[in-house]
Amino acid sequence: MQACLCIARLTFTAATTLFALHVQGGKPNIQKELNMFVRSIRDVEKTDFFVEWGSGTSHRLLTEQDGVGFTLCHTVVRAGTESLLHYRNHLEACYCIGGEGEIEDMEGTIHAIRPGDMYVLDKHDRHYLRGGKFTDLILVSVFNPPLAGTERHSINNQSASSY
Known part of the structure; x- marks a missing residue:
């Protein structure tokens, strides 16, 4: 069974990085790093x-x-x-x-x-x-x-x- 877990990490500059982790066999594998942002x-x-x-x-x-x-x-x-x-x-x-x-x-x-x-x-x-x-x-x-x-x-x- 595969699952996808998304984790956000805050920095002091208020920029956040989103990591998409692919969990396979119990081991996370970072697939892609994206910058999180807010737009109105x-x-x-x-x-x-x-x-x-x-x-x-x-x-x-x-x-x-x-x-x-x-x-x-x-x-x-x-x-x-x-x-x-x-x-x-x-x-x-x-x-x-x-x-x-x-x-x-x-x-x-x-x-x-x-x-x-x-x-x-x-x-x-x-x-x-x-x-x-x-x-x-x-x-x-x-x-x-x-x-x-x-x-x-x-x-x-x-x-x-x-x-």
Whole structure:
């Protein structure tokens, strides 16, 4: 049986190092050393990683340049908007943390999305994403492989917007 153990070590400069230890046969094996960091939405708003994507905004909190293997975003889908989207190069999982909205697959199945709900697009699925009638839909979105961070949708395109 294999297990993964993550240990953080604080230094006096408030920098922290994260070690991923792979335990096999009872002996830890350091696989990779990563620098731990903290980043806020306020920090991202001052960069090109704060993206207006046509029907809302996306704070790209983790991107390809961070080297962790996925992208983490705080995504807002504006109330009353609808977007036909298609991620040809990325898988996406979203967890709703506020508001409400819905996602519709290409067969016409509509799923209401509310806080505590998540959805996964695991086959590069084309889909409609809608903000709520009167409230924004607020999501934590994860992309794999990671985004460069500055990608933008073309919502006015008749075919699905993609990147």
